[in-house]
Amino acid sequence: MNKTFLVILGALLTIAFSLSGLVLIPNWQFQDHKPVVNPRDGSQYPAPYYGLALQGRDVYVDQGCTYCHTQQVRPKGYGGDIRRNWGNRRTVARDYMYEYPILLGTMRTGPDLANIGARQPARDWHYLHLYNPQITSAGSVMPRYQYLFRTVKAGELVPAGAIPLPPAFQAEGTHIIPNARGEQLVEYLRAQNRTFPLPEAKQ
Amino acid sequence: MFLISMIIWATALLAAVMTVWALTWAIKRGEFRNLRKGAASIFDAGEPIGRQTDYFPSARKGSR
Amino acid sequence: MTQVPEGPAESRLEQISRILIDDSSRVPVLIWFTSSVVWLLLGSLAAMISSLKLHNPDFLGGIEWLTFGRIRPVHLDIVFFGWSSMAAVGALLWLQARLCHVRLPWPLLLSGLAIVWNVGVVVGSVAVLAGHGSSIEYLEFPAYCAPFFAVPALGVLAANIKMYLTKNSEHTYVSQWYLLAATVWLPVLYVTAMLCTYFGLVQGVSQAITNWWFGHNALGLWVTPIAVATAYYLIPKVTGRPVHSYHLSLLGFWTLAIFYNWAGTHHLTGGPLPAWTITVGVVGSMMMFIPVITVAINHHMTMRGVFHMLKTSPTLRFTVFGSVMYTVASFQGSLEALRSHQEITHFTQYTIGHAHLGLYGFFSMIMFGAMYYIFPRVTNNEWSSARLIKVHFWGSAIGVLSYGIGLCWAGWWQGVMMNDPSIPFLQTVEYVKPYLILRSVSGMGMTIAHIAFAISVWRILSRHHFVMSGPTLFTTQRPAWKEFVNEQNEREEMAQ
Numbered sequence: 001m002n003k004t005f006l007v008i009l010g011a012l013l014t015i016a017f018s019l020s021g022l023v024l025i026p027n028w029q030f031q032d033h034k035p036v037v038n039p040r041d042g043s044q045y046p047a048p049y050y051g052l053a054l055q056g057r058d059v060y061v062d063q064g065c066t067y068c069h070t071q072q073v074r075p076k077g078y079g080g081d082i083r084r085n086w087g088n089r090r091t092v093a094r095d096y097m098y099e100y101p102i103l104l105g106t107m108r109t110g111p112d113l114a115n116i117g118a119r120q121p122a123r124d125w126h127y128l129h130l131y132n133p134q135i136t137s138a139g140s141v142m143p144r145y146q147y148l149f150r151t152v153k154a155g156e157l158v159p160a161g162a163i164p165l166p167p168a169f170q171a172e173g174t175h176i177i178p179n180a181r182g183e184q185l186v187e188y189l190r191a192q193n194r195t196f197p198l199p200e201a202k203q
Numbered sequence: 204m205f206l207i208s209m210i211i212w213a214t215a216l217l218a219a220v221m222t223v224w225a226l227t228w229a230i231k232r233g234e235f236r237n238l239r240k241g242a243a244s245i246f247d248a249g250e251p252i253g254r255q256t257d258y259f260p261s262a263r264k265g266s267r
Numbered sequence: 268m269t270q271v272p273e274g275p276a277e278s279r280l281e282q283i284s285r286i287l288i289d290d291s292s293r294v295p296v297l298i299w300f301t302s303s304v305v306w307l308l309l310g311s312l313a314a315m316i317s318s319l320k321l322h323n324p325d326f327l328g329g330i331e332w333l334t335f336g337r338i339r340p341v342h343l344d345i346v347f348f349g350w351s352s353m354a355a356v357g358a359l360l361w362l363q364a365r366l367c368h369v370r371l372p373w374p375l376l377l378s379g380l381a382i383v384w385n386v387g388v389v390v391g392s393v394a395v396l397a398g399h400g401s402s403i404e405y406l407e408f409p410a411y412c413a414p415f416f417a418v419p420a421l422g423v424l425a426a427n428i429k430m431y432l433t434k435n436s437e438h439t440y441v442s443q444w445y446l447l448a449a450t451v452w453l454p455v456l457y458v459t460a461m462l463c464t465y466f467g468l469v470q471g472v473s474q475a476i477t478n479w480w481f482g483h484n485a486l487g488l489w490v491t492p493i494a495v496a497t498a499y500y501l502i503p504k505v506t507g508r509p510v511h512s513y514h515l516s517l518l519g520f521w522t523l524a525i526f527y528n529w530a531g532t533h534h535l536t537g538g539p540l541p542a543w544t545i546t547v548g549v550v551g552s553m554m555m556f557i558p559v560i561t562v563a564i565n566h567h568m569t570m571r572g573v574f575h576m577l578k579t580s581p582t583l584r585f586t587v588f589g590s591v592m593y594t595v596a597s598f599q600g601s602l603e604a605l606r607s608h609q610e611i612t613h614f615t616q617y618t619i620g621h622a623h624l625g626l627y628g629f630f631s632m633i634m635f636g637a638m639y640y641i642f643p644r645v646t647n648n649e650w651s652s653a654r655l656i657k658v659h660f661w662g663s664a665i666g667v668l669s670y671g672i673g674l675c676w677a678g679w680w681q682g683v684m685m686n687d688p689s690i691p692f693l694q695t696v697e698y699v700k701p702y703l704i705l706r707s708v709s710g711m712g713m714t715i716a717h718i719a720f721a722i723s724v725w726r727i728l729s730r731h732h733f734v735m736s737g738p739t740l741f742t743t744q745r746p747a748w749k750e751f752v753n754e755q756n757e758r759e760e761m762a763q
Contacts, residue, residue, distance in 0.1 A: 018528030027473035062398035064336020074537035080686040108614035242509040244438040249282035
């Protein structure tokens with residue numbers, strides 16, 4: 001009888017203890033984080049996503065990109081992240097103050113994406129890569145996201161928005177145009193830029 | 204940072220030492236006197252200590 | 268047909284009371300177990316699709332519902348919520364009723380809760396496949412699935428407490444501590460994590476900590492204690508030898524309760540978190556050596572001198588394999604938490620290999636063992652074929668070992684290559700590919716094992732091979748038991 005409550009109480013205490021230690025205290029520690037202002041143009045970093053990029057986050061989540069790509073840069077001297085040019089500094093808590101949900105990821109079947117917007121600013125690169133990863137990264141195991149595109153019959157003129165497929169990947173007489181979700185996802189990826197210097201991220 | 208990690212390790216060590224101390228105290232106090240019985244409590248006259256209670260099907264055919 | 272149990276009246280009564288208790292748990296335990304086996308098959312299917320896609324990205328390409336980023340979380344969630352948790356609840360109910368010497372309370376309610384739980388897994392899986400997943404590992408199911416798991420978890424907790432409070436057994440067996448604590452932990456963990464994740468209670472990187480506080484504890488404080496409790500019961504029970512040291516088992520319980528909680532943050536090593544949160548995770552992981560070593564010593568010493576029984580008992584074979592893998596996977600996990608180790612293996616296939624050594628090699632194998640023991644006792648039927656059991660064992664054992672060793676090896680070198688910027692990234696992808704194929708082959712072995720197991724379960728449920736008094740059971744005919752009990756009751760009534 002007494003032992004029942006001893007076990008229940010002990011179990012509750014241990015879990016409450018770790019919850020407060022691991023989740024609540026850091027959450028409280030970060031709550032007064034504020035964005036920094038860029039002196040050159042008055043913009044703030046980090047800034048919340050808006051517009052297409054915000055919608056694109058839902059596409060990123062729904063396609064489960066996070067199961068193969070991380071969004072975090074480890075400090076200099078710990079792993080090869082910075083030497084691989086995945087970022088110019090480590091990422092810190094403040095970088096993620098507006099991320100909801102946070103998509104840090106735990107797997108690098110593909111490269112880190114914390115700064116993919118800085119590494120690959122061109123939309124076309126992303127479209128080609130999503131349409132068929134073999135175009136930009138031969139040997140990749142990433143699936144083709146052809147349902148983020150639509151095919152149009154080509155007349156004399158190349159339709160607006162057609163992606164510049166290499167001839168080997170282009171079916172005769174057709175053009176490929178990203179659909180709404182494709183555009184959103186690419187804007188989200190281009191918004192992945194965590195290069196702005198933060199005082200607490202020295203490395 | 205070094206200080207904080209030292210504090211964490213020290214706390215953990217303290218917790219470990221206290222656990223051991225509490226156990227020794229409990230054993231001395233006789234809290235565990237009935238433990239042998241506890242370990243034997245899953246056996247009874249129907250399935251006594253020393254009898255295997257699980258076999259592959261038909262592995263023991265004819266023995267009963 | 269009028270044969271009654273042999274031996275003195277006392278032993279007959281004890282056997283009868285045990286049979287009546289097993290009987291009382293029949294419907295709920297069978298529903299939880301059978302559901303879990305169905306989910307095991309579906310989980311294997313999702314696993315095979317994900318695995319094939321990873322070295323052959325065009326396999327089933329173009330079907331958005333089956334894209335890797337959806338089928339992989341579906342595999343994880345089906346295996347965690349469908350297979351592992353449902354198997355764990357089945358084992359828990361049966362074991363706690365037996366250890367408390369009480370009939371299982373509220374069998375109808377507990378059966379209904381199993382149905383509710385199943386609905387939750389179906390709704391959640393379809394939602395993820397349709398693109399409504401949250402991309403938060405272990406918590407992909409949308410928020411509206413939460414009640415389907417939270418309510419049954421609370422129901423199981425209530426039944427567990429009721430059994431504990433009304434128990435007829437004089438002693439508390441060590442397994443009962445683990446079972447009771449696990450049923451307290453699950454609802455607390457799940458509800459808290461869902462609230463934090465879906466209702467914005469925490470912001471920024473704290474979401475990631477919550478994620479791994481849940482993800483790690485769901486394994487360590489829910490399925491692990493149940494498997495450890497099961498092994499603590501089955502190994503002594505099958506061999507007929509009391510557990511080696513009861514002191515150690517209690518020390519093991521409390522150190523697990525205290526330290527496992529804190530280990531989760533090692534999933535975020537090198538991430539954008541304050542260093543102290545990671546240090547706490549490392550310390551917690553190191554301290555896990557204590558409970559793991561106690562369990563290892565205890566189970567090994569209990570088995571000492573009776574290893575030959577592994578040949579004759581399917582339950583023991585699975586359970587001991589799982590118990591050994593508990594030690595192996597836990598040691599590996601503790602070392603993995605170290606910063607220098609994580610520098611290499613974090614973000615690689617190593618983690619996936621380790622996860623399968625733990626959740627499959629340890630947990631699932633012990634659950635298989637439990638099912639081989641429990642199914643005959645609640646159906647009063649015999650397993651139909653020793654050969655199917657052996658196919659199951661060897662398929663699972665060889666499958667998980669080649670899977671785990673292959674991926675850990677590949678992951679290690681993948682990590683070493685990834686940390687060397689002179690090696691192009693795509694070369695790390697190329698290096699891992701043969702091991703991904705090995706993974707598919709190993710997975711196929713495990714899937715075949717699961718099919719063999721499912722056939723066995725189907726047969727025992729459909730009374731395909733009905734044996735009245737089989738070697739597994741040590742019982743005689745049920746009608747005779749009933750008669751004997753009735754006689755006893757009548758005698759008691761006469762006396763009054």
